[in-house]
Amino acid sequence: MSQAPIFQRIKDYIIAQIESGAWAEGTLIPTEMALTKTFSTSRMTVNRALRELTAELVLVRRQGAGTYVAPQKVQSTLVEIKNIADEIAARGHRHHAQLHALERIPACEMLAQQFKLKVGQHLFHSIMVHFENAVPIQVEERWVNPSIAPDYMTQDFNHVTPNEYLMNVAPLQGMDYRLEAVLPTQNIASMLHIEPSQPCLVLHRTTRSANQIATCVTMWHAGNRYQFVGGKEQSAQSS
Amino acid sequence: MSQAPIFQRIKDYIIAQIESGAWAEGTLIPTEMALTKTFSTSRMTVNRALRELTAELVLVRRQGAGTYVAPQKVQSTLVEIKNIADEIAARGHRHHAQLHALERIPACEMLAQQFKLKVGQHLFHSIMVHFENAVPIQVEERWVNPSIAPDYMTQDFNHVTPNEYLMNVAPLQGMDYRLEAVLPTQNIASMLHIEPSQPCLVLHRTTRSANQIATCVTMWHAGNRYQFVGGKEQSAQSS
DNA sequence: TAGTGGTCTAGACCACAGC
DNA sequence: CTGTGGTCTAGACCACTAT
Structure with missing residues (x-):
């Protein structure tokens, strides 16, 4: 899928690392600068990928420290009750x-x-x-x-x-x-x-x-x- | 709150317009370029604000057409059932x-x-x-x-x-x-x-x-x- | 102090919609 | 065709953390 946007390919890559078990929860993942070089892209693009994964509770970021794999979500069933x-x-x-x-x-x-x-x-x-x-x-x-x-x-x-x-x-x-x-x-x-x-x-x-x-x-x-x-x-x- | 980031101020502004009723659902809201001028900022910053509000289901964007206030959410109760x-x-x-x-x-x-x-x-x-x-x-x-x-x-x-x-x-x-x-x-x-x-x-x-x-x-x-x-x-x- | 993430700029090229 | 949003670049300054 070389036609997918770069930020999406970065997200897919990170999710694959987590799902394969290579990056366990709490793992410190590569910095924005490192991913910039890995994907031959700009920092803004890497930043968008990481920011979105953070909003999706896949990653946790700490300014000055680094980006970590988020602690595992608790298993829960969401029941939606409509009008x-x-x-x-x-x-x-x-x-x-x-x-x-x-x-x-x-x-x-x-x-x-x-x-x-x-x-x-x-x-x-x-x-x-x-x-x-x-x-x-x-x-x-x-x-x-x-x-x-x-x-x-x-x-x-x-x-x-x-x-x-x-x-x-x-x-x-x-x-x-x-x-x-x-x-x-x-x-x-x-x-x-x-x-x-x-x-x-x-x-x-x-x-x-x-x-x-x-x-x-x-x-x-x-x-x-x-x-x-x-x-x-x-x-x-x-x- | 002049210390809030610009993208957040733009989001707050748009939400305020919607909640006040000034922008009803389906309303075509200002373009990225227009907001760029209103907030004296760059297009990337406006884009981030609009993209996040779209992810939050507040707005709907159509390439080539424009950005609209999303149709009203159905009233629903989400019941979370945990382990x-x-x-x-x-x-x-x-x-x-x-x-x-x-x-x-x-x-x-x-x-x-x-x-x-x-x-x-x-x-x-x-x-x-x-x-x-x-x-x-x-x-x-x-x-x-x-x-x-x-x-x-x-x-x-x-x-x-x-x-x-x-x-x-x-x-x-x-x-x-x-x-x-x-x-x-x-x-x-x-x-x-x-x-x-x-x-x-x-x-x-x-x-x-x-x-x-x-x-x-x-x-x-x-x-x-x-x-x-x-x-x-x-x-x-x-x- | 060096490295990290948080935010921002001023451009750019592209796909798509409406006229 | 013009204008819209979608994406991207190559820099920048700042706040924060760890050493």
């Missing part, structure tokens, strides 16, 4: 939602703590059921911080999901989540049209915006008709 | 494992299909239970392709988890996974010391190495004592 409406649309199926509750409620102690507000301050609360081709697959119970989305109560959630609406009005700053398997309450079971003995896959997610807690959401999925699926390619090189 | 032993160690707890089975078996039709092998070809099969402070939290049932890890049967899995061992001998190429909530079998329930009516969080994962299916694994977690948790910071800028 329910998009996901259904991507499968070529029809999505619709049913609003079961939309209200303004005072925060109980637990909610107040979650939102870092005082007990009794008001929150918006909504319960929706999402359908895929008329089959209920998700119950979404959500609490919203009014100072982040003051117009939450006046939205038409048949056309825009709470998710989409909040993404637009409140730029996402960060999130925490928790994923568990539990038995549904009587209420949840009836909304999902399942038996109370049927396990549910439950995702709790809290999102932050403007340095506040924007929204807490609990998503219940019937275990027998919903799974989180996905895949991932492991490629050290990109560009 | 069980590391996770327990990170909590400061003690991990140990119990080997329930380790054998060489001929592939049934279903396994043969999964591994893209012929029915009757042999696979390694293992069942382990992982304990956190003497409490069973995961049952790991695994099938391994012998051509990827011929020495699988002779490992001491009390000291190195199957996960770790396979990561070392078979560089990860990619994976597919499926996450579901189900009721345990009688067997699984007894290994996890739970009631058969207690839901389990089950992760199925298939990994590829050397263009083959390396291993299929099913991990059962007691729903009442195990959850996948995590968080994520949303930051468009990096370097």
Whole structure:
């Protein structure tokens, strides 16, 4: 592949050294100047290759010291959980939602703590059921911080999901989540049209915006008709 | 912040334009030459800023055409599932494992299909239970392709988890996974010391190495004592 | 003090898109 | 054809690390 850009050939070479085991993790690799001579190129080109591999967590660089092979990544599986409406649309199926509750409620102690507000301050609360081709697959119970989305109560959630609406009005700053398997309450079971003995896959997610807690959401999925699926390619090189 | 590098100031400027709404998604942004003049810098510096923002999926570039604000990211939650032993160690707890089975078996039709092998070809099969402070939290049932890890049967899995061992001998190429909530079998329930009516969080994962299916694994977690948790910071800028 | 990486310049040639 | 981005050069100055 003599037609590949030089910076890419340098990256490929370094990755090959690491994958062959020749350069173990922590190994001090050749300096920019040395690679400049090996590849008969300029320092800027070598620098780009090394900088990109550093961004990809393949290398670690220390100014004044040198460039090292990064410590081994921990083995982990990244599960990507997408917006329910998009996901259904991507499968070529029809999505619709049913609003079961939309209200303004005072925060109980637990909610107040979650939102870092005082007990009794008001929150918006909504319960929706999402359908895929008329089959209920998700119950979404959500609490919203009014100072982040003051117009939450006046939205038409048949056309825009709470998710989409909040993404637009409140730029996402960060999130925490928790994923568990539990038995549904009587209420949840009836909304999902399942038996109370049927396990549910439950995702709790809290999102932050403007340095506040924007929204807490609990998503219940019937275990027998919903799974989180996905895949991932492991490629050290990109560009 | 006049001490920040120029390329970073350019990145910050572009991100600010996007976040303020001045540049909506799909907007054609100024050319490299234009930014060169705006920031009184060289084209290489502007190029670096734009190239990095492209790698970060903030921008999209089309040679000959121009640079555009990338289409909005889909809202998604990334759940990271780590190696069980590391996770327990990170909590400061003690991990140990119990080997329930380790054998060489001929592939049934279903396994043969999964591994893209012929029915009757042999696979390694293992069942382990992982304990956190003497409490069973995961049952790991695994099938391994012998051509990827011929020495699988002779490992001491009390000291190195199957996960770790396979990561070392078979560089990860990619994976597919499926996450579901189900009721345990009688067997699984007894290994996890739970009631058969207690839901389990089950992760199925298939990994590829050397263009083959390396291993299929099913991990059962007691729903009442195990959850996948995590968080994520949303930051468009990096370097 | 010598060597490393971090950043930057002012040019250059090329492939590709749109007119 | 002109203008865009993609890549590259051969220097440069600086901050930092190790000896």
